[in-house]
Amino acid sequence: MHNKPMDKSKLLAIGDRFRIYILFLVIFIFMSLFAPRFFNSYNLTTILRTVSMNATLALGFSVVMICGHLDLSIGRTATFAAVIALLLQKSVGYGLSVPIAIAAGVLVGLVNGLLVVKVKINSFIVTIGTMTILQGATYTMTGGNSVSLSGSNVFAISDFLSRPLLPMLPPRVILTILFVLLFHFFVTHTQWGRNFYLLGGNKMTAWLAGIHTDAVTVSAFILSSTMAAVGGILFAMESSAATLNMGENSLMYVVSATIIGGTAMSGGKGGVLKSVIAILSLEMLYTGTILFGLGNEVKIFISGLILAFVVLYEAYASYKHERTLGQRSELLKEVAMLKARVPK
Amino acid sequence: MNRTIDTDTRALRTNRFSAIMNSVGVYAIALLFLLLGMLLQGVGVINNFMTTQNLMNIVDAVALLGIVAAGMAFITYSGHYADMSVPTTIALTGIVSVELLRFGFFFAMAGAILCGILIGLINGIVVGKFKANPIIWTLAMNYVSLGIIRFVWVNKQIYPDVITDNVRAVMLFDNIYRFRLFNVLSLPLILMLILVAAGQFILKRTPYGAQLKLTGSARRTARFTGINVEMIVASAYVISAFTTTVAGLAITSLSRVGAWYNGAGYDFRAVTAIVIGGMTLAGGRGSIVGVLGGTLVIGLMNNIMTLLGIGTFSQDIIRGAIFILVVGINAKTLRSQGRDDA
Numbered sequence: 001m002h003n004k005p006m007d008k009s010k011l012l013a014i015g016d017r018f019r020i021y022i023l024f025l026v027i028f029i030f031m032s033l034f035a036p037r038f039f040n041s042y043n044l045t046t047i048l049r050t051v052s053m054n055a056t057l058a059l060g061f062s063v064v065m066i067c068g069h070l071d072l073s074i075g076r077t078a079t080f081a082a083v084i085a086l087l088l089q090k091s092v093g094y095g096l097s098v099p100i101a102i103a104a105g106v107l108v109g110l111v112n113g114l115l116v117v118k119v120k121i122n123s124f125i126v127t128i129g130t131m132t133i134l135q136g137a138t139y140t141m142t143g144g145n146s147v148s149l150s151g152s153n154v155f156a157i158s159d160f161l162s163r164p165l166l167p168m169l170p171p172r173v174i175l176t177i178l179f180v181l182l183f184h185f186f187v188t189h190t191q192w193g194r195n196f197y198l199l200g201g202n203k204m205t206a207w208l209a210g211i212h213t214d215a216v217t218v219s220a221f222i223l224s225s226t227m228a229a230v231g232g233i234l235f236a237m238e239s240s241a242a243t244l245n246m247g248e249n250s251l252m253y254v255v256s257a258t259i260i261g262g263t264a265m266s267g268g269k270g271g272v273l274k275s276v277i278a279i280l281s282l283e284m285l286y287t288g289t290i291l292f293g294l295g296n297e298v299k300i301f302i303s304g305l306i307l308a309f310v311v312l313y314e315a316y317a318s319y320k321h322e323r324t325l326g327q328r329s330e331l332l333k334e335v336a337m338l339k340a341r342v343p344k
Numbered sequence: 345m346n347r348t349i350d351t352d353t354r355a356l357r358t359n360r361f362s363a364i365m366n367s368v369g370v371y372a373i374a375l376l377f378l379l380l381g382m383l384l385q386g387v388g389v390i391n392n393f394m395t396t397q398n399l400m401n402i403v404d405a406v407a408l409l410g411i412v413a414a415g416m417a418f419i420t421y422s423g424h425y426a427d428m429s430v431p432t433t434i435a436l437t438g439i440v441s442v443e444l445l446r447f448g449f450f451f452a453m454a455g456a457i458l459c460g461i462l463i464g465l466i467n468g469i470v471v472g473k474f475k476a477n478p479i480i481w482t483l484a485m486n487y488v489s490l491g492i493i494r495f496v497w498v499n500k501q502i503y504p505d506v507i508t509d510n511v512r513a514v515m516l517f518d519n520i521y522r523f524r525l526f527n528v529l530s531l532p533l534i535l536m537l538i539l540v541a542a543g544q545f546i547l548k549r550t551p552y553g554a555q556l557k558l559t560g561s562a563r564r565t566a567r568f569t570g571i572n573v574e575m576i577v578a579s580a581y582v583i584s585a586f587t588t589t590v591a592g593l594a595i596t597s598l599s600r601v602g603a604w605y606n607g608a609g610y611d612f613r614a615v616t617a618i619v620i621g622g623m624t625l626a627g628g629r630g631s632i633v634g635v636l637g638g639t640l641v642i643g644l645m646n647n648i649m650t651l652l653g654i655g656t657f658s659q660d661i662i663r664g665a666i667f668i669l670v671v672g673i674n675a676k677t678l679r680s681q682g683r684d685d686a
Contacts, residue, residue, distance in 0.1 A: 070477075070479070070480070072479075072483075115668065115672065119672040119675060119676065120675055120679070121625075121668070121671050121672055121675055122425070122625065124425075124477075124479045124480075125425065125625055125671060126668065126671075128426075128479075128612065128615070128667075129664045129665075129667045129668040129671070130664065130668070131664075132612055132660050132661075132663060132664035132667070133660065133661050133664035133665060133668075135657075135660055136657050136658055136659065136660025136661035136662075136663075136664060137661055138657075139655075139656075139657030139660070140655065140657045140658045140661065144657065252483075252487050255480065255483075265477050265480065295498075297491075297494040297495050297498050297499070298495060300487075300490065300491045300494050300495070301491030301492065301494060301495040302491070303487070303491070304484065304487035304488040304489075304490060304491035305488060305491065307483075307484040307487055307488075308481075308484040308485065308487070308488045311470075311476050311477070311480055311481050311484050312470055312474065312476065312481075314476070315470060315474035315475060315476030315477075315481070316474050318474075318475070319473070319474045319475060322475075
């Protein structure tokens with residue numbers, strides 16, 4: 001008699017755990033069946049290429065969120081690093097400009113992390129500040145214009161990055177997949193990676209367990225900014241150009257995708273792979289809306305709504321959880337059953 | 345036993361110096377900036393600082409920012425950091441008012457204020473009742489309103505005089521920003537002074553202000569004392585949305601166009617003004633008068649930087665650095681005084 005409801009709740013729990021994979025399949029099948037010109041190798045390659053920047057950003061962002069923090073500066077960091085890489089390319093070439101740009105990303109993360117753990121300012125307040133600084137720096141460096149490069153060697157690199165090496169997989173996508181696998185392995189199979197979960201779940205426990213919580217937090221912020229920089233640089237190298245708002249919308253996409261993917265804002269839950277799958281699902285949805293003939297405005301509208309819905313859902317779930325905290329549902333059910341049996 | 349009492353009194357003792365610093369200190373900083381401006385003009389680095397026109401420009405800019413900050417301070421005071429949906433609330437209410445101008449001036453005002461309060465109400469319910477992360481939620485709300493604007497008004501900029509032939513309504517709308525009492529006091533300035541006075545009174549002299557303070561400093565405790573915490577937080581968001589709408593109307597009247605980019609930058613500038621004004625992001629501390637001082641500092645700083653020829657973009661760097669610095673110093677002092685365990 002008890003088994004049936006137990007099974008149902010178990011099934012629900014499993015469904016909730018794998019919800020992002022289910023969502024992914026549903027969107028993929030729906031779009032393949034109904035959206036015109038969706039299921040062909042050209043479109044799918046385009047989707048993979050489009051997501052690779054946001055997917056790279058989502059890797060680091062998820063790690064910060066698993067730690068129970070937020071990094072709102074990722075979008076601007078991506079633009080900042082991309083602009084540095086392109087501007088310096090003119091004088092020193094990619095060989096030196098890319099490492100410098102990545103170093104800039106590392107520096108941003110270090111500053112964010114130190115401000116969070118040493119000065120103990122809330123992470124989103126810190127990153128709102130650095131976001132503004134980075135925006136100012138980017139605009140000052142470029143004078144408010146977008147940056148573009150030309151020249152045969154530059155175009156050779158962007159051609160190399162975007163031309164499929166394997167079927168449907170240009171080097172940039174392959175790189176992104178490598179990053180994803182690396183991060184997934186790092187977060188799930190190494191001690192340092194698993195420390196992120198422990199830290200996000202309960203900071204005090206983590207500290208008592210002998211984890212250097214400050215170092216772990218700072219490393220999370222460094223990973224986040226570095227991946228943001230790498231994502232921005234690769235995007236800029238592929239198109240040989242950087243616009244000043246290229247990273248701006250990424251924040252919205254990445255935040256929604258990470259939460260849809262099941263990484264809780266309270267920390268300690270989720271995974272990088274799930275965030276990437278969520279990014280992929282969202283991009284398929286957006287591509288679908290464009291293929292159905294709806295404009296870019298609709299895309300902005302939908303993505304805003306999705307973010308709002310996701311944040312609301314997450315908040316509502318934790319609100320419900322908090323209300324029923326400590327209640328034992330099976331006992332309540334038994335009481336209800338007993339009450340029903342008692343004749344009036 | 346003695347020791348615990350010691351720490352307790354240390355936590356409760358009001359440090360007179362810091363209290364004075366908190367309320368007056370920011371005005372001293374503003375005065376310093378004013379002196380700096382005069383000094384720079386005396387040396388000859390900048391000119392046109394001490395002209396009537398320039399000082400009036402500063403006051404007008406301060407008025408707009410002050411209106412936003414006076415409302416947003418309620419959110420900060422309630423312990424919810426900031427309202428990131430300010431930019432598109434300004435834009436959306438501006439557009440709505442211009443769009444409704446065809447039905448008459450007062451209808452347009454009422455419609456815009458209703459729209460703004462609706463946004464505030466949604467924010468308040470989601471953050472207050474469901475405890476969504478205030479920054480992320482209001483950011484999401486910002487994108488949603490932006491989406492609505494882009495969806496309904498597809499990149500169009502709408503002009504009051506194109507929307508309607510009603511000359512009187514257009515003139516009234518233009519005068520929201522341009523009306524000057526005795527040719528000096530602009531309407532936004534008057535509105536700001538009224539809002540600041542009202543805000544200060546509400547925060548410091550009413551039961552509601554006390555409830556807000558307790559909610560901001562210790563939400564659970566506030567709940568257990570029987571305060572309807574959800575209502576209090578929601579009301580803070582509605583107040584913020586209301587003043588934002590007022591600012592939105594003034595800004596739209598200033599630019600004579602309703603467009604999606606109208607409020608850009610006001611969110612961050614308002615938070616900076618609030619923290620410079622001595623309101624801590626942890627909630628429950630500070631005053632609206634202090635926030636007005638913070639706004640003055642921001643206004644003077646922006647003006648001097650512009651006169652010095654520092655570009656708008658580079659000003660962002662300085663503003664961001666000052667923001668982090670002030671928040672950091674604030675957090676550090678409170679901790680060292682034993683008044684904050686954050």
